[in-house]
Amino acid sequence: KAGVTQTPRYLIKTRGQQVTLSCSPISGHRSVSWYQQTPGQGLQFLFEYFSETQRNKGNFPGRFSGRQFSNSRSEMNVSTLELGDSALYLCASSFNNEKLFFGSGTQLSVL
Amino acid sequence: DAKTTQPNSMESNEEEPVHLPCNHSTISGTDYIHWYRQLPSQGPEYVIHGLTSNVNNRMASLAIAEDRKSSTLILHRATLRDAAVYYCILREGNSGYSTLTFGKGTMLLVSP
Numbered sequence: 001k002a003g004v005t006q007t008p009r010y011l012i013k014t015r016g017q018q019v020t021l022s023c024s025p026i027s028g029h030r031s032v033s034w035y036q037q038t039p040g041q042g043l044q045f046l047f048e049y050f051s052e053t054q055r056n057k058g059n060f061p062g063r064f065s066g067r068q069f070s071n072s073r074s075e076m077n078v079s080t081l082e083l084g085d086s087a088l089y090l091c092a093s094s095f096n097n098e099k100l101f102f103g104s105g106t107q108l109s110v111l
Numbered sequence: 112d113a114k115t116t117q118p119n120s121m122e123s124n125e126e127e128p129v130h131l132p133c134n135h136s137t138i139s140g141t142d143y144i145h146w147y148r149q150l151p152s153q154g155p156e157y158v159i160h161g162l163t164s165n166v167n168n169r170m171a172s173l174a175i176a177e178d179r180k181s182s183t184l185i186l187h188r189a190t191l192r193d194a195a196v197y198y199c200i201l202r203e204g205n206s207g208y209s210t211l212t213f214g215k216g217t218m219l220l221v222s223p
Contacts (some may be wrong), residue, residue, distance in 0.1 A: 004154075031209040043155070043198075043213035056208045090154045094209040100147075102154030 002026065005102035006091050012109045018079040021106045025072050025093030032074040033100070034066060037088040048090075049074055078108075088108045115199045122133065123189045131184040133199030141204040146173065146184050147211070148195040148213055155198065161163050162204070167183075194221045207216040 005024040013019050025032050033048035033056075045058040049068035066076040072078050072093075078085055092100040115136040123129045135144065145160040159166055159173045161182075166173040172185040186193055198216040 033209050035211075035213075042215060043211075045210050045212065048209055050209075092154070092209070092211075097207065097209045098160075099157045100155075100209055102140050102156065102210060104152070105154050 004077055004091055004093050004101050006089075006103035006106050008106060009104070010107045010109075012111060013081050014111050015083060017081050018077060019081060019108060020075055020077045021089055021091075021108075023074045023091030023093075023103060024036070024103055025074070025091075026095075029093035029095045029101070030072055031092070031094040031097065032068055032072060033092050034074070034076050035090040035092065036060075037090060043090070046073075046076065066073075081110045083110050115201060115214055117197075117199050117214065117217045119215065120198070120220065121223065122220045123186075124222055125191060125223050126188050129186040129189045129193070129219065129221075131186075131197050131199075131219065132181065133183070134181045135199070135201055136180045137201075138201055142201040143204050144173065144175060144179075144182050145200045145202050145211070146171070147198045147200065147213075148193075148218070149198070150192075150195045155211075160202075189219075189221050191221050191223065194219055 007022045031050045034046040035043050037043045048056040052068045063079045068074045088105045090105045092102045094100050146158040147155040149155045159171050161173045174183045196216040196218050
């Protein structure tokens with residue numbers, strides 16, 4: 001069974017731009033959640049989607065948004081990028097909320 | 112979410128057992144104790160979880176104190192591949208959400 005796939009693996013953007021990250025969950029998993037990891041703040045929860053609906057949200061500004069498609073694939077978008085948005089963005093999928101399976105992440109650098 | 116306290120780092124030698132402690136004195140009756148680890152350049156990986164009884168799987172064992180205010184993740188024979196940051200996380204059993212609240216974790220260093 002294929003694991004959680006995140007694309008792209010690396011991304012470089014400049015301040016003010018926007019970016020879209022993609023996540024394909026494990027087949028059969030309907031829950032997809034997103035996390036931001038930085039050296040200073042560690043791993044922080046962004047939001048979670050289940051059956052195309054956002055059912056939980058972390059404490060991030062509205063510039064961070066996401067969506068989930070009918071095939072459970074998910075995208076997250078960050079608009080008006082700031083230097084502080086440089087981070088590893090991780091996606092996780094889950095079948096029954098018991099265990100989360102993480103992808104390898106997208107490393108975003110904002111210049 | 113109830114908080115956990117873990118040592119910042121621990122060291123071990125290869126092929127020796129490792130005991131990673133976690134304190135969670137404010138744990139509630141419905142909180143499950145989960146452990147994840149993150150190897151370098153990878154996303155976190157599920158290790159084990161439990162509620163009250165000790166648990167074993169192919170990766171590790173989880174020993175839970177009788178009062179549930181602390182737990183210990185046990186790696187029976189550490190290998191170099193076990194060098195990672197280990198996170199102890201409490202999850203509400205009935206939350207209905209797939210959400211994890213990560214702390215700083217314990218960085219495990221394994222020497223040959």
